[in-house]
Amino acid sequence: MRAYDLIIKKRDGNQLTKAEIQFLVHAYTAGTVQDYQMAAWCMAVYFQGMTIDEIAALTMAMAHSGDVFDLGGIQGKKIDKHSTGGVGDTTTLVVAPLVASCGIPVAKMSGKGLGHTGGTIDKLASIPGFRTELTQTEFLDQVRTIQIALVGQTGTLAPADKKLYALRDVTATVDSIPLIASSIMSKKIAAGADGFILDVKTGSGAFMKEIPKAIELAKIMVAIGKSVDKPTVALVTNMDQPLGTMIGNSLEMQEAITILNGQTQCDLTQLSLLLAAEMLILAGHVPNFAQAEREISHKLKNKAGLGKLKEMIQSQGGDCRVVDDPSLLPQAPYRTAVIAAQSGYIQHINSHGLGLVAMQLGAGREHKDSIIDLAVGLELKKKVSDYVQTGETLAVIHSSKQLTAHQSSQVATNYQLTPTKPNSAPLVYEKISFNDV
Amino acid sequence: MRAYDLIIKKRDGNQLTKAEIQFLVHAYTAGTVQDYQMAAWCMAVYFQGMTIDEIAALTMAMAHSGDVFDLGGIQGKKIDKHSTGGVGDTTTLVVAPLVASCGIPVAKMSGKGLGHTGGTIDKLASIPGFRTELTQTEFLDQVRTIQIALVGQTGTLAPADKKLYALRDVTATVDSIPLIASSIMSKKIAAGADGFILDVKTGSGAFMKEIPKAIELAKIMVAIGKSVDKPTVALVTNMDQPLGTMIGNSLEMQEAITILNGQTQCDLTQLSLLLAAEMLILAGHVPNFAQAEREISHKLKNKAGLGKLKEMIQSQGGDCRVVDDPSLLPQAPYRTAVIAAQSGYIQHINSHGLGLVAMQLGAGREHKDSIIDLAVGLELKKKVSDYVQTGETLAVIHSSKQLTAHQSSQVATNYQLTPTKPNSAPLVYEKISFNDV
Numbered sequence: 120m121r122a123y124d125l126i127i128k129k130r131d132g133n134q135l136t137k138a139e140i141q142f143l144v145h146a147y148t149a150g151t152v153q154d155y156q157m158a159a160w161c162m163a164v165y166f167q168g169m170t171i172d173e174i175a176a177l178t179m180a181m182a183h184s185g186d187v188f189d190l191g192g193i194q195g196k197k198i199d200k201h202s203t204g205g206v207g208d209t210t211t212l213v214v215a216p217l218v219a220s221c222g223i224p225v226a227k228m229s230g231k232g233l234g235h236t237g238g239t240i241d242k243l244a245s246i247p248g249f250r251t252e253l254t255q256t257e258f259l260d261q262v263r264t265i266q267i268a269l270v271g272q273t274g275t276l277a278p279a280d281k282k283l284y285a286l287r288d289v290t291a292t293v294d295s296i297p298l299i300a301s302s303i304m305s306k307k308i309a310a311g312a313d314g315f316i317l318d319v320k321t322g323s324g325a326f327m328k329e330i331p332k333a334i335e336l337a338k339i340m341v342a343i344g345k346s347v348d349k350p351t352v353a354l355v356t357n358m359d360q361p362l363g364t365m366i367g368n369s370l371e372m373q374e375a376i377t378i379l380n381g382q383t384q385c386d387l388t389q390l391s392l393l394l395a396a397e398m399l400i401l402a403g404h405v406p407n408f409a410q411a412e413r414e415i416s417h418k419l420k421n422k423a424g425l426g427k428l429k430e431m432i433q434s435q436g437g438d439c440r441v442v443d444d445p446s447l448l449p450q451a452p453y454r455t456a457v458i459a460a461q462s463g464y465i466q467h468i469n470s471h472g473l474g475l476v477a478m479q480l481g482a483g484r485e486h487k488d489s490i491i492d493l494a495v496g497l498e499l500k501k502k503v504s505d506y507v508q509t510g511e512t513l514a515v516i517h518s519s520k521q522l523t524a525h526q527s528s529q530v531a532t533n534y535q536l537t538p539t540k541p542n543s544a545p546l547v548y549e550k551i552s553f554n555d556v
Numbered sequence: 557m558r559a560y561d562l563i564i565k566k567r568d569g570n571q572l573t574k575a576e577i578q579f580l581v582h583a584y585t586a587g588t589v590q591d592y593q594m595a596a597w598c599m600a601v602y603f604q605g606m607t608i609d610e611i612a613a614l615t616m617a618m619a620h621s622g623d624v625f626d627l628g629g630i631q632g633k634k635i636d637k638h639s640t641g642g643v644g645d646t647t648t649l650v651v652a653p654l655v656a657s658c659g660i661p662v663a664k665m666s667g668k669g670l671g672h673t674g675g676t677i678d679k680l681a682s683i684p685g686f687r688t689e690l691t692q693t694e695f696l697d698q699v700r701t702i703q704i705a706l707v708g709q710t711g712t713l714a715p716a717d718k719k720l721y722a723l724r725d726v727t728a729t730v731d732s733i734p735l736i737a738s739s740i741m742s743k744k745i746a747a748g749a750d751g752f753i754l755d756v757k758t759g760s761g762a763f764m765k766e767i768p769k770a771i772e773l774a775k776i777m778v779a780i781g782k783s784v785d786k787p788t789v790a791l792v793t794n795m796d797q798p799l800g801t802m803i804g805n806s807l808e809m810q811e812a813i814t815i816l817n818g819q820t821q822c823d824l825t826q827l828s829l830l831l832a833a834e835m836l837i838l839a840g841h842v843p844n845f846a847q848a849e850r851e852i853s854h855k856l857k858n859k860a861g862l863g864k865l866k867e868m869i870q871s872q873g874g875d876c877r878v879v880d881d882p883s884l885l886p887q888a889p890y891r892t893a894v895i896a897a898q899s900g901y902i903q904h905i906n907s908h909g910l911g912l913v914a915m916q917l918g919a920g921r922e923h924k925d926s927i928i929d930l931a932v933g934l935e936l937k938k939k940v941s942d943y944v945q946t947g948e949t950l951a952v953i954h955s956s957k958q959l960t961a962h963q964s965s966q967v968a969t970n971y972q973l974t975p976t977k978p979n980s981a982p983l984v985y986e987k988i989s990f991n992d993v
Contacts, residue, residue: 153592158593158599162600289590290592290596291596
């Protein structure tokens, strides 16, 4: 088998066999197929697409290119959650403790943030003492004991995907739905779960700006799950404004605590409950959505989720007093209000813009090895559909340095006002499950 | 400027500026743009194509990536000839002496053969003593003195094209008309001529199997010539059967001599006269085709072309007695007849198939560094439209080893017979000049 022939086959719009895709992935990982051939192949995929069989074969070849995490020692169905990345998206920190508090094991590896989107691991790192790296034994033992562990992703999962993604990143071939879907699913499958709940973001703050593209990606990922026999559900959700009211690591950790404490009712709360409910169904814990929702609401009301978060923090070496007193989390020394220059209803908040503001404040990474500031970020005082008066505070900037009036007024340019109350967009555009693919 | 952005621009179907294309070619040649980015860009070009302005910019950037040969010291317009490669295509060896015998300077660099097609330089190398490599001074002096020199291509012409072609060859991006056209024209322009006659082959033995594709390539190359102000004419010619009656280096040299000697009237003769006539017009030597044809026919009849070939061989150190006695050229020790197994009219000869047979006999190169056997090849006794009786000889194989009956009968499979006389296909499908593009 030669890479050359497989490039031609894809270039000419033909379907590669499972064996051909396996060959390509193995040889590329081993270095016997060169970057330039793989780059040409990826560009051919960009134009010609891939069938579900091809995408599933690519996913599995990449998933098995390194270690596949074995969660077999943990009883019960392990359901993993993945978000394609949003701004202010702290759902994992709410969902994971709630689900674990129902007795469902949550053995989750999460990524670090990059660019305008944050990462769960950075948010957890804001808890003094919290260990985001556990040994495999510690990780499994903790899940067996308290049903939950959240750790950083190890470097050996799906190395083929890592190598291929780095190549796609410099050859303008990231933007291909089959390649995005297989990249995500290969890492998830290598992490060892039995099923997946996928939160596919769409809108100005998301990677997928357009709803149809997001639905297409969601369908392909659910189809991959179906083809490898792992229950998978995807929610296509609104990222046309930041989720919740906080952007930044310590700030989002704080927000997750207040939600689990029953103190905040917002879009972030609502989405977290939906995702948690879907996980209960996927895990086979409840037969339908109504029961799932009832159980999750109950765990929120009786603060079982909050208790589970506390247990996890303690078990991973963190200062669990932050749960009762979030002010123990890192605090930025400066706070600057972003003032509305005119009155009106908020029609749109540029989440991508605010994500970049947070990144520039130090909350996110411009490059993979950027050092981040856990305390800084943005606190939104108004969201879409809210009315503001001239001079009212739209948001508060938490920063490490004093900001000028010009800097804070620049942040205000991310808000678009309108004289009439806008129609509210749905939080979830579509739910995709096995029957839909 | 970043290669990444230029890949996206082309991927998304936009037109690159001259400066962008220059950047890409210079940076790629200098090694600051990597193979994998260039491979992705080439695949994007494969799918999105290029405008004439882009192709001309690419051509000129590659032409100027190394030395551009200076033929300014030779008086008169220098017209170069290029064939896209055929089987039995010995036109250069007939055309160049004929044109030079009219007083038009022919300063020509030719390539070696590769795959199923031969190269002029290999054919000349079959003349004992003939030097295919001259110093620049020797080359120019010879053209000034006797109006003709045929030498091998130097390695420093259009190095960007050489590097890019090698990459395209392993990334399945050879088959892109804009990239083919710019590759050919960049080398031709770097070789320093003032104008070009292009012989674009089409049919089973050609790189361009389909006539419309060949016409498209011809039009683009003529348009490049127009955009860089160099008179260019292309003939789209039939390669659905080998040209002439010989395939192989010494054999084709021999055939060129017999044509210049007025002894052979065949499609090769006819095409050579057409190409030579076009060169006379392009050089501004005659105002129209009728006069050009008259002068070329005259030079064939009075054997001035043959005399010119002899002068050139002598000047380049070759044994010029071969002109009077072609049997002095290398002869293969074995000859095996290919016998017709049935009677009928020859409907089609698979030129690609016969080209590969010749290559396997040793006449051509499977790889760039294959050693070739100058003596071996095929001698066609019958061509398309000829009638053969069962048992009659279709061709004679000239080989270095004795062949089995099975081997010679295998060669016969390249002939397709029909009971009724087939319509003859034209030799020239189309002529493209400045007015057509």
